[in-house]
Amino acid sequence: MFENFVIKIVLLFDIVAVIFFIGLNGTYIFMNILAFFNIKNYVSELKAVDLNRIFRSSFYLPVTVISPAHNEEATVVSSAKSLLQLKYPEFEVIVVNDGSTDNTLAELIKAFNLKETPRTYAKKINCQEIKRIYTSPDYAELVVIDKENGGKADSLNAAINVSKYPLFCTLDADSILERDSLLYITRPFTEDPRVVAVGGIVRIGNSCDIREGEVYEVSVPPSNLARFQIIEYLRAFLFGRVGWSILNSLLVISGAFGSYKKSVVIAAGGYRTDTIGEDMELVVRLHQFMREQKQPYRINFIPDPVCWTEVPEDFATLGKQRSRWQQGLKESIFFHIKMLANPFFGVVGTFAMPFFFVFELFGPFVEFFGYFTFAFSLYFGIVDYLFAFYFFLASLVLGVVLSVGSLVLEELSFRRYPHLRDLIVLFFYAFLENFGYRQLHAWWRLKGLKNSFFGGGGWGDMKRKGL
Amino acid sequence: MIIYLRLSFIRRSTRQKKLRDIWEPIILDYLSTEINLDKTIKRLNVSHHDLYFFTDFTSEYLGSLAGSEYEQLIKLLKKLNLADFEVKKLRRRNVWIRVFALNHLGLIKEKRTIPEIKKSLKDSNPLIFYAAAEALSSMQDADSFDEVAATLLVRPYWNKIRTAEIFLKYGRAAAARLVKFLDDENITSDRKALVIDILGEFKATEMAEELLRLGPRTDDVNIKVSIIKYLGKITYLNAKQFLIASLDDEDWVVRGQAAKSLGFIGVPEAVNKLAFLLKDKVWWVRYLSAQSLANIGREGWARLEQAKHSPDKFARDVSAQIISEMRLNV
Numbered sequence: 001m002f003e004n005f006v007i008k009i010v011l012l013f014d015i016v017a018v019i020f021f022i023g024l025n026g027t028y029i030f031m032n033i034l035a036f037f038n039i040k041n042y043v044s045e046l047k048a049v050d051l052n053r054i055f056r057s058s059f060y061l062p063v064t065v066i067s068p069a070h071n072e073e074a075t076v077v078s079s080a081k082s083l084l085q086l087k088y089p090e091f092e093v094i095v096v097n098d099g100s101t102d103n104t105l106a107e108l109i110k111a112f113n114l115k116e117t118p119r120t121y122a123k124k125i126n127c128q129e130i131k132r133i134y135t136s137p138d139y140a141e142l143v144v145i146d147k148e149n150g151g152k153a154d155s156l157n158a159a160i161n162v163s164k165y166p167l168f169c170t171l172d173a174d175s176i177l178e179r180d181s182l183l184y185i186t187r188p189f190t191e192d193p194r195v196v197a198v199g200g201i202v203r204i205g206n207s208c209d210i211r212e213g214e215v216y217e218v219s220v221p222p223s224n225l226a227r228f229q230i231i232e233y234l235r236a237f238l239f240g241r242v243g244w245s246i247l248n249s250l251l252v253i254s255g256a257f258g259s260y261k262k263s264v265v266i267a268a269g270g271y272r273t274d275t276i277g278e279d280m281e282l283v284v285r286l287h288q289f290m291r292e293q294k295q296p297y298r299i300n301f302i303p304d305p306v307c308w309t310e311v312p313e314d315f316a317t318l319g320k321q322r323s324r325w326q327q328g329l330k331e332s333i334f335f336h337i338k339m340l341a342n343p344f345f346g347v348v349g350t351f352a353m354p355f356f357f358v359f360e361l362f363g364p365f366v367e368f369f370g371y372f373t374f375a376f377s378l379y380f381g382i383v384d385y386l387f388a389f390y391f392f393l394a395s396l397v398l399g400v401v402l403s404v405g406s407l408v409l410e411e412l413s414f415r416r417y418p419h420l421r422d423l424i425v426l427f428f429y430a431f432l433e434n435f436g437y438r439q440l441h442a443w444w445r446l447k448g449l450k451n452s453f454f455g456g457g458g459w460g461d462m463k464r465k466g467l
Numbered sequence: 468m469i470i471y472l473r474l475s476f477i478r479r480s481t482r483q484k485k486l487r488d489i490w491e492p493i494i495l496d497y498l499s500t501e502i503n504l505d506k507t508i509k510r511l512n513v514s515h516h517d518l519y520f521f522t523d524f525t526s527e528y529l530g531s532l533a534g535s536e537y538e539q540l541i542k543l544l545k546k547l548n549l550a551d552f553e554v555k556k557l558r559r560r561n562v563w564i565r566v567f568a569l570n571h572l573g574l575i576k577e578k579r580t581i582p583e584i585k586k587s588l589k590d591s592n593p594l595i596f597y598a599a600a601e602a603l604s605s606m607q608d609a610d611s612f613d614e615v616a617a618t619l620l621v622r623p624y625w626n627k628i629r630t631a632e633i634f635l636k637y638g639r640a641a642a643a644r645l646v647k648f649l650d651d652e653n654i655t656s657d658r659k660a661l662v663i664d665i666l667g668e669f670k671a672t673e674m675a676e677e678l679l680r681l682g683p684r685t686d687d688v689n690i691k692v693s694i695i696k697y698l699g700k701i702t703y704l705n706a707k708q709f710l711i712a713s714l715d716d717e718d719w720v721v722r723g724q725a726a727k728s729l730g731f732i733g734v735p736e737a738v739n740k741l742a743f744l745l746k747d748k749v750w751w752v753r754y755l756s757a758q759s760l761a762n763i764g765r766e767g768w769a770r771l772e773q774a775k776h777s778p779d780k781f782a783r784d785v786s787a788q789i790i791s792e793m794r795l796n797v
Contacts (some may be wrong), residue, residue: 047563083516117791118787408469411476415473423470
């Protein structure tokens with residue numbers, strides 16, 4: 001009796017798994033096709049556009065670059081210096097010292113000869129108390145905010161309040177922008193007034209030679225984990241985000257590099273401080289806000305402005321990061337659950353949100369349940385070996401095809417990895433990631449899912465070597 | 468496939484580099500008049516197949532050379548019939564080939580190609596008609612200005628920054644011809660506002676009286692703000708009364724812009740009202756008014772110093788900020 005019941009459950013799950021598999025990979029393939037044409041066009045467009053025109057133009061939109069810092073005494077000065085060297089006609093850099101307990105502020109004061117200023121601002125979004133604002137007589141574009149600790153989202157809100165310009169660009173403390181990144185990322189705002197947010201590509205800088213915003217040499221790092229992440233990032237950014245952006249359904253703009261129209265973000269209420277995934281939550285909220293206001297809008301992703309970041313090279317840190325991302329995903333979806341499958345929200349409500357809910361949020365659960373039922377099936381001797389073999393083969397081939405597809409997109413467009421050897425290594429890792437790394441990744445995400453429903457997790461410390 | 472793509476890229480770029488290494492010294496010799504035109508063409512030996520590379524190669528020179536060197540290079544390109552090669556590309560179906568051809572024609576500036584470029588101005592694809600407009604503006608072909616302006620201002624798709632740059636490329640003479648579009652009912656207010664902004668960029672003072680009359684009458688905030696900006700840019704003293712009156716406007720953008728323009732012109736009569744605006748509910752209005760007071764000179768500065776001790780927190784803070792910014796020179 002029990003055996004029959006278990007067999008029925010297993011067979012039912014088999015059907016669910018096949019539908020899940022088709023839905024997930026079908027969407028990925030669709031995104032790949034969309035991204036292919038879009039990136040091809042984008043690359044041609046770049047050849048035709050004279051970026052210096054924006055640099056010379058008096059019709060550009062000035063930008064505030066925001067870099068929150070909490071206990072970053074070792075890197076904060078070099079990071080601020082590299083931001084001050086960005087190529088853009090009019091911008092300010094706001095470094096937010098978010099209640100650091102180390103010498104972050106003292107280092108900034110010493111390096112930039114900062115003076116306390118009675119700068120006023122309109123507190124349009126709630127944030128922790130701003131204790132002091134500093135400017136530098138030597139670096140007119142630099143503003144430093146010293147505030148009570150409130151987390152990254154709170155720091156961003158404080159900087160939005162203090163900022164002068166209509167656009168702002170957010171960065172992680174360890175992100176390094178290429179010198180002309182701002183010219184690229186602000187272009188969509190000047191070309192299309194409907195654009196309210198633009199995400200830029202984040203690339204992995206471990207082992208690359210990057211000095212003061214200039215990338216001297218791009219190479220594949222020796223660490224296996226970093227190599228797997230290169231494949232992941234290429235897949236996520238080059239076809240995932242590009243694809244969703246074409247459908248105007250992009251739900252994530254990485255906190256490491258994104259730019260926004262300030263007035264819209266303020267109208268939508270700024271960053272939420274009670275979530276671990278404030279970057280994704282803001283983007284989802286912007287979709288909701290603009291749709292509810294019945295305003296035409298676009299949230300774009302452009303694959304070229306490059307931000308380099310350091311990724312974890314040890315299992316513990318990477319596991320915590322991925323688990324945290326999964327919690328952020330859950331919170332962002334559940335905060336805006338009314339958008340799910342709601343035609344009022346257009347493609348975002350009817351396609352993007354359900355996809356993220358079913359495949360991205362609960363995907364790890366389905367994957368692990370699959371391994372579990374396979375073990376059961378083996379035990380009860382009900383495995384259709386031929387079907388299992390074909391299913392495994394299809395999943396492997398599709399996994400490899402999608403990863404290699406992002407490498408092909410990279411090769412057709414930006415060719416950031418100059419050595420053929422690097423490409424061959426990445427190709428090998430695109431194959432290898434299916435054996436162990438993918439399962440481990442699913443496990444971390446499953447833990448994140450568990451933490452988001454039952455508590456636990458948190459930020460943890462990132463072990464950095466520095467770019 | 469990846470390896471194939473990479474290898475074909477390497478092959479292509481190696482060929483390109485090889486040709487560049489051959490062409491570069493020849494072109495430099497030609498530009499320094501060490502060798503004549505015929506000898507240059509013979510030595511360049513550009514095959515039909517290599518014309519694509521040659522186009523890219525010469526684009527960099529065309530974009531950076533000026534004066535006699537530019538003219539000399541153009542002679543060479545004419546002899547090589549490069550303009551005809553590009554015009555032929557305009558008939559291709561691939562949008563990007565056409566866009567690049569238009570860009571290059573804009574650099575070559577051969578007048579006889581203008582009718583062909585104008586045809587592209589009628590294309591429905593924004594990439595094409597913008598590239599055509601850019602090419603015509605690079606050639607500073609005054610005859611095509613009206614057609615270009617009508618295309619860019621009336622068509623549903625528009626790109627503000629590119630439109631502005633195209634108009635600016637035509638130079639100061641375009642200002643008078645742009646003015647007539649202000650009366651065109653088919654043109655939306657944001658585009659009219661851009662026209663006024665461009666008049667300001669050109670510092671086209673001949674429109675001042677007309678725009679000064681339009682300013683108080685218009686209900687359109689976009690247009691009003693652009694007029695105020697324009698009057699500030701040309702530092703038009705007659706606009707004092709209108710600008711001071713605009714400080715009472717209910718729209719904060721108008722108030723802020725009026726404060727800014729009064730600072731540009733330097734109107735001591737506005738000091739009282741600007742000092743009052745230091746208490747405005749909008750931060751930007753307070754900030755621009757304070758900045759304006761600082762720009763007006765001794766009287767304005769005295770009012771700022773006075774506001775530092777005002778019972779109103781807004782006025783106190785913003786005046787302290789501007790005084791500190793001025794002293795720190797930030």
